[in-house]
Amino acid sequence: MEAFQFDVPALPADALEAERRVREFLARERAAGTYQPHLSSWNTHDAEFSRRAGRAGLVAVGFPKEYGGQGWSMLARYVIAREMLANGAPCFAHWIAERQSGPQILRHGSERARKLILPKICAGECTFGIGMSEPDSGSDLAAVRTRAVRQGDDWVINGSKIWTSNAHNAHYLIALVRTSEADGKNRHVGLTQFVIDMAKPGVKVRPIYNLAGGHEFNEVHFNDYVVPDDMRVGELGAGWDMVTGELAFERSGPDRFLSDYRLMVELIDRVGTKPDAYQAVEIGRLVSHLSALTRMGTSIAGMLTAGKSPQVEAALLKDVGNVFERELPEVARRIAPVQPAPDDAGARYSETLSHIVQHAPSYTLRGGTREILRGVIARALGLR
Ligand SMILES: Cc1cc2nc3c(=O)[nH]c(=O)nc-3n(C[C@H](O)[C@H](O)[C@H](O)COP(=O)(O)OP(=O)(O)OC[C@H]3O[C@@H](n4cnc5c(N)ncnc54)[C@H](O)[C@@H]3O)c2cc1C
Incomplete structure (x- = not known):
C-alpha cells in the first residue's frame, strides 16, 4: 500500500508576484464597485470582468509567452x-478555459488549435x-454514445451531452466522443476528444434549470x-487517458x-468576538480543516508545477x-440558526446561508461523485 505524500512547497517568486498583483487588482475592482461578490461557488459569468x-x-499565467501567457508556475495560477x-x-x-480546457489543448492539441485558442484564453476572452x-x-x-465518423480530413459528430455548465455562453467545448467500438475486454478504448466551436452549424444548446431556478447547465445536441x-x-x-488527465486539473x-x-466569513462575523464554547469549538474545527x-x-x-499528473x-x-463544503452550512445552521432569507440582500448571513443550502447538494456531484472519487482512492491504496 502506498501512502500519499503532500509536501507543501514554498511559494516561488512568480507565485508571490501573482499574489501581489491579484490582491491589487481585486482591491481596485472592489473600490470601483465593478463587481458584486457572489454568494457561493465560482460560477458567476461576467465577460467584462474576465477581460x-x-x-x-491574471488569466492562464502558466501558459508559455508565445501563446499569450507568462510562463509562470502552476503555483502562481493556484494563488490567483x-x-x-x-x-x-x-x-x-474564463474559469473552465484556464483551469482545464486550455492546459489540455496546450499539452495535447494541434499547433493550429494552440495558436487559435490559447491567446484568447490568456486575454480572458474565451x-x-x-x-x-x-x-x-x-x-x-466509457459508456458515452455520442459518435464521430471520419469523412476525409473531418469528423462528423452526432449525439448529445448533458449537464454542460455554461454551454449557453461558451465559445468552445471539449467533447469526449466514441470514434470506434469498445473492445469487449477494455471499454476505455475507442474514445477521442475534440474541440467543438459552438458558433458552427450542427450544435444546439438547450437550458436545464437547477433546483434554485438558476440557468447554469444545459443539454448540448450534435446533429x-x-x-x-x-x-x-x-x-x-x-x-480515456485525455479525460482522466483533464480531471486532475x-x-x-x-x-x-x-x-x-x-x-x-459571514458566520464568523455573525458569531462575533464572544462565541460560546460550542461555537468556538465548531469554528476552530472549520478553520483548521480549511487550513x-x-x-x-x-x-x-x-506537483502540477513539477509536471506530474496527481490524479x-x-x-x-x-x-x-x-x-x-457540505458540512459548513450544516454547522452554520447549528451554531447560528436563522430564518432563511434568500432575497434579503440586507441580511447578508441569512441570504448567504439560504443560497448555499440550495446549491451545496450539487458540490458532491459536479466534477465526479463522492463514490467515484473514493473508488479511485481505494484503487490507489490497493484496496480494490
Ligand atoms: C452543478 C453541476 C455541474 C455539472 N457540470 C458538468 C459539465 O460542465 N460537464 C459535464 O460533462 N458534466 C457536468 N456535470 C455532471 C456530473 O459530472 C455528473 O452528474 C456526475 O459525474 C454523476 O453522473 P450522473 O449524474 O450520470 O450520475 P450516475 O453516474 O448515474 O450516478 C448516480 C449515483 O450512483 C453512484 N454511482 C455510479 N457509479 C458508481 C460506482 N461505480 N460505484 C459506486 N457508486 C456509483 C454515483 O455516485 C451517484 O450517487 C455537472 C453536474 C452538476 C451537479
Whole structure:
C-alpha cells in the first residue's frame, strides 16, 4: 500500500508576484464597485470582468509567452484562483478555459488549435464548456454514445451531452466522443476528444434549470456537426487517458473547497468576538480543516508545477474538500440558526446561508461523485 505524500512547497517568486498583483487588482475592482461578490461557488459569468482580469495578466499565467501567457508556475495560477474565490470574484467566463480546457489543448492539441485558442484564453476572452456527461453516462464515461465518423480530413459528430455548465455562453467545448467500438475486454478504448466551436452549424444548446431556478447547465445536441481532424485533442482513441488527465486539473484546485468561503466569513462575523464554547469549538474545527485543505491544494499545485499528473491526490482533495463544503452550512445552521432569507440582500448571513443550502447538494456531484472519487482512492491504496 502506498501512502500519499503532500509536501507543501514554498511559494516561488512568480507565485508571490501573482499574489501581489491579484490582491491589487481585486482591491481596485472592489473600490470601483465593478463587481458584486457572489454568494457561493465560482460560477458567476461576467465577460467584462474576465477581460479586465486578462488585461491585468491574471488569466492562464502558466501558459508559455508565445501563446499569450507568462510562463509562470502552476503555483502562481493556484494563488490567483485562491484569491479570486476568497473575494467572490465572478470568474466563470474564463474559469473552465484556464483551469482545464486550455492546459489540455496546450499539452495535447494541434499547433493550429494552440495558436487559435490559447491567446484568447490568456486575454480572458474565451469561454469553454466541458462535454463529458451524457444522459446515460455520467460516472461511467466509457459508456458515452455520442459518435464521430471520419469523412476525409473531418469528423462528423452526432449525439448529445448533458449537464454542460455554461454551454449557453461558451465559445468552445471539449467533447469526449466514441470514434470506434469498445473492445469487449477494455471499454476505455475507442474514445477521442475534440474541440467543438459552438458558433458552427450542427450544435444546439438547450437550458436545464437547477433546483434554485438558476440557468447554469444545459443539454448540448450534435446533429451532423463537422469538426476538422486538427481539432482533435490527443491521439485517436486516447480519449480515456485525455479525460482522466483533464480531471486532475478539474478536481485539484481551490474551487473544490472554497465554494462556501463567503459563508465562513459571514458566520464568523455573525458569531462575533464572544462565541460560546460550542461555537468556538465548531469554528476552530472549520478553520483548521480549511487550513489543511489549503495546504493540500498548494501541494498539488506544486506537483502540477513539477509536471506530474496527481490524479489520485486530486480525487482525495476534491473528496475531503466537498465534505467540508457540505458540512459548513450544516454547522452554520447549528451554531447560528436563522430564518432563511434568500432575497434579503440586507441580511447578508441569512441570504448567504439560504443560497448555499440550495446549491451545496450539487458540490458532491459536479466534477465526479463522492463514490467515484473514493473508488479511485481505494484503487490507489490497493484496496480494490
Ligand atoms: C452543478 C453541476 C455541474 C455539472 N457540470 C458538468 C459539465 O460542465 N460537464 C459535464 O460533462 N458534466 C457536468 N456535470 C455532471 C456530473 O459530472 C455528473 O452528474 C456526475 O459525474 C454523476 O453522473 P450522473 O449524474 O450520470 O450520475 P450516475 O453516474 O448515474 O450516478 C448516480 C449515483 O450512483 C453512484 N454511482 C455510479 N457509479 C458508481 C460506482 N461505480 N460505484 C459506486 N457508486 C456509483 C454515483 O455516485 C451517484 O450517487 C455537472 C453536474 C452538476 C451537479
